Amino acid sequence: MLNRVILIGRLTKDPELRYTPAGVAVTQFTLAVDRPFTSQGGEREADFIPVVTWRQLAETCANYLRKGRLTAVEGRIQVRNYENNEGKRVYVTEVIADNVRFLESNRDGGGSGGQAPREESSFGGGNRGNNNYSRNNSNQDPFSDDGKPIDISDDDLPF
Template sequence: MLNRVILIGRLTRDPELRYTPAGVAVTQFTLAVDRPFTSQGGEREADFIPVVTWRQLAETCANYLRKGRLAAVEGRIQVRNYENNEGKRVYVTEVIADNVRFLESANRDGGGGGGQPMREEPSYGGGGRASNNNAARSNNQDPFSDDGKPIDISDDDLPF
């Protein structure tokens, strides 16, 4: 059996961080995910999917995600139920995330606010080039960066 979900969308509000009585961090937020089609009126529709994260991931999401930010969530769907104050059974469907990727940097123009630094994957020269080529080389750990010199490769180095 398989219960796996991957979503990409924008946060509808800042994540809400709480702690269980045992001191375990839990964060809840809602992800707005565009539907792949338009309505009859030509408008895009979205699904608003509740996401829950636990422990260190919960604290990281609370610290770095903000309303409007683009994020990828990987996890599983969980359906739980409880009885509310009026005695009615309430069913809740949510995604329990075990991996969240931050898809935008914190300082992008028109960002979701917050100004907090985002954890980012290492970048190897994929972004814009620095105007000072020496500074770009010293900060770039990419062994294939363009330094203007020919690359010396012998036939023994090639795998074919």
């Protein structure tokens, strides 16, 4: 069985960060994803997809994502249900993200707040590794400095 989804879209509002009673961070936001076709009236339509992130990824998203930012999300679709105050069963479909990629920097696409990670920064869980350590020097030996200190700008750090 396979349950994987990859989305690219823009945030409809700033992420909402909360903590569970056990102290686990959870962030919710909605991604507006354009449909690949236009309506009969020639207008572009979009789907508004709820996304949930957990733990460190949730805190990172809350710190750096802002309304309007172009973002890629990778995760799984989850359907849950609960009984509301009126006794009706409510079904919720959402994407549980395990990898979020910021596709534009704070300077590129609006947003406010603290400094954003560099363009195409990637954050997520698992042991995937991140090959974005150096866009311009991807063919050079990353250990060529022979143990000398590396000059890294604060803009390059995700925290």
